[in-house]
Amino acid sequence: MIGTMALIIVLSVFNGFETVVVGLFNTFNPEIQITPKEGKTFNINTLPVEKIRQIPGVVYLTDVIEENALLKYQEKQFIATLKGVSPDYQKLSGLDTMMAQGEFILQKDSNNYAVVGQGVAYNLGLNLNDYLNPLEIYVPRRGTTSFANPLEAFNSEVLFPSGIFSVQQDFDIKYVLIPIRFARKLLDYDKEVTSEEIGLTSNADREMVQEQIEKIAGEKFTVKNRFQQQELLYKIMKSEKWAIILILSFILLIATFNVVGTLTMLILDKKKDIAVLWSMGADRKLIRQIFFAEGMMITFTGAFLGLALGAIVCWLQQHYGFVHMPENGSFVITAYPVHMKLLDFVYVFIIDVVIGIVTSWYPVRQISKRTIELEKKF
Numbered sequence: 137m138i139g140t141m142a143l144i145i146v147l148s149v150f151n152g153f154e155t156v157v158v159g160l161f162n163t164f165n166p167e168i169q170i171t172p173k174e175g176k177t178f179n180i181n182t183l184p185v186e187k188i189r190q191i192p193g194v195v196y197l198t199d200v201i202e203e204n205a206l207l208k209y210q211e212k213q214f215i216a217t218l219k220g221v222s223p224d225y226q227k228l229s230g231l232d233t234m235m236a237q238g239e240f241i242l243q244k245d246s247n248n249y250a251v252v253g254q255g256v257a258y259n260l261g262l263n264l265n266d267y268l269n270p271l272e273i274y275v276p277r278r279g280t281t282s283f284a285n286p287l288e289a290f291n292s293e294v295l296f297p298s299g300i301f302s303v304q305q306d307f308d309i310k311y312v313l314i315p316i317r318f319a320r321k322l323l324d325y326d327k328e329v330t331s332e333e334i335g336l337t338s339n340a341d342r343e344m345v346q347e348q349i350e351k352i353a354g355e356k357f358t359v360k361n362r363f364q365q366q367e368l369l370y371k372i373m374k375s376e377k378w379a380i381i382l383i384l385s386f387i388l389l390i391a392t393f394n395v396v397g398t399l400t401m402l403i404l405d406k407k408k409d410i411a412v413l414w415s416m417g418a419d420r421k422l423i424r425q426i427f428f429a430e431g432m433m434i435t436f437t438g439a440f441l442g443l444a445l446g447a448i449v450c451w452l453q454q455h456y457g458f459v460h461m462p463e464n465g466s467f468v469i470t471a472y473p474v475h476m477k478l479l480d481f482v483y484v485f486i487i488d489v490v491i492g493i494v495t496s497w498y499p500v501r502q503i504s505k506r507t508i509e510l511e512k513k514f
Contacts (some may be wrong), residue, residue, distance in 0.1 A: 139388035140442025140488055141449070143381075147480045148450045150380060152473025154373050160304045161366055163230040164311075166198070166333035168346060169360050177201075177328040178357075185332070187352050193340025196228040198333045201319040206290075207312065208272040209260040211293075216256045216312050218273065220319025221333075228335035238264045238299030248318040249298035255309030257300045270294040278324045293322045335425045385487050392435070399431050399499040424500050431496025439488035443481055448488055450474045475511055 155389045180199060189197055199402040201220035206213060221242070226232055231251070232240035241249050250271055252262060262271070274290045291386055297320065320326070336345060342361060362372050403410075410423060453459060457471030 137438040137442040137445070140386075140439055140484060141291050141446040143384045143388060143484050143487075144443060144446025144476075144480065145449055146380060146384060147175050147377070147484070148474045148476045149472055150377055151452075151475040151477055151480070154377075155475045156469060156473050157304070157369075157373075160234075160362045161369065162362055163234055164303050164307050165362050165365050166228060167336045167342065167362060168349060169365055170332040170334070170349065170358070171330070171358050173356055173358050177325070177330050179327045180329050180332070181309075181327055181342040183332060183357065184352055184355060188332075188334070188349055189349050189470075191345055193336045193342075194334055194343045195337055196224045196230050196335035198222045198225045198335075199226075199316055199329045200331045201316055201323065201325060201328070202330045203275055203319070203323055205312075206274040207256070207260060208274065209262055212260050214259045214462035216253070217310050218275075218319060219311050219313050220316040220339075221313060221314045224335075225333070228333060233305070238297070240301070241298040242313060243315040243317070248315050250295050251299045251301055251313040252297050253308040254300050254302040255305065256312055257297070259309075259440055261484075262300070262357040264297055264300065267296065270296050271324060275322055291322055291324065294319065297369050324508075357411050381483065382408045385491075388487065389491050389495075392495045395431050395434050395492065396496040396499050398434065399427055399496065402430060403427060403438045403499070427500045428496050431500065432492055433466070435492025435496065436486060439485055439492070442488075443485065447476065447481075450476050 170183065185197060188194060190323050199222045201216050201218075204215060205218045207216055223243070226240060226242070235251075237257075238251075240251055242251060243249065252260075252271075256262075260271075270293050271290060274292045276289050278288055295314070301313075320328075334349070336342060346359055348360055353359055413423060413426075453472060453474045454476075457473050461470060461472060
């Protein structure tokens with residue numbers, strides 16, 4: 137019972153952390169991303185955007201330009217990735233809900249602004265209320281072959297930051313969001329983009345939409361969903377979960393050996409009853425079935441009680457959060473997250489049954505046989 141309860145609680149907490157992490161990544165990553173198979177950029181006119189827009193379930197399309205740049209603020213410098221996005225990006229992503237300071241504003245009338253990751257802002261010592269010192273951006277000039285004069289080798293522009301976002305360290309330390317019109321001017325781009333990001337409705341069939349986009353886009357483009365964009369992360373999470381299941385199942389197996397001891401003592405205690413059954417015509421198979429059923433009753437009782445208690449503890453944690461995260465840490469949540477999945481309950485129950493069958497079969501197979509032989513003489 138306790139082993140089953142522990143397994144359910146640990147798996148549910150792991151699911152909770154997975155949900156939090158994936159939710160943070162999904163705040164930044166689009167549901168569908170189209171990138172060129174060859175090269176860094178492509179001409180947006182080579183992608184049939186209007187046909188993609190007409191696919192049922194597609195609601196937002198955003199042109200994206202990404203490029204590494206040198207950022208300078210007062211006396212500090214830092215290399216980050218510029219991400220130029222079109223106005224629909226705010227609707228496509230949930231980044232406006234992850235603002236640590238300021239507001240999510242990229243352009244207002246003719247003015248351009250930057251939304252900076254918290255890690256980038258920290259390294260630059262950025263102050264949103266500093267209206268005298270703008271953020272300076274430097275990128276290599278296209279087609280430059282001579283670096284005799286460093287000033288001629290770079291394009292530079294300035295703009296003020298409007299906000300600082302905090303999603304996840306990998307993004308916070310890397311990205312600076314800017315309007316795509318500003319990015320095109322800075323990089324001397326006309327119709328070039330590095331990717332096309334697509335937002336879908338909540339009830340859209342994502343697999344079907346992805347297949348339709350792949351057919352329309354053709355072989356020159358790669359179409360990825362959120363899982364494929366962070367494939368390594370998802371695989372690591374799945375591997376960790378299976379590792380947890382195996383480790384806790386082994387602990388559960390050790391705990392379930394109590395059934396072996398219980399059945400052994402029960403067989404020794406019921407020697408006279410075995411003799412009576414034997415004399416009444418019960419064969420070895422029937423006697424084994426009786427003790428095996430006893431072992432399975434113990435297994436099922438412990439399994440159901442463990443599942444029920446695990447569910448109750450997880451429900452209490454979900455609604456009341458009585459187990460808090462360490463106060464000295466920097467977390468986006470205050471209590472341990474919990475997310476129960478029906479499939480986890482099914483897996484744990486199957487594990488309990490398999491272990492119960494093994495631990496019940498062994499003593500019955502070994503001990504009952506010897507006991508019956510002794511009772512024959514009696």
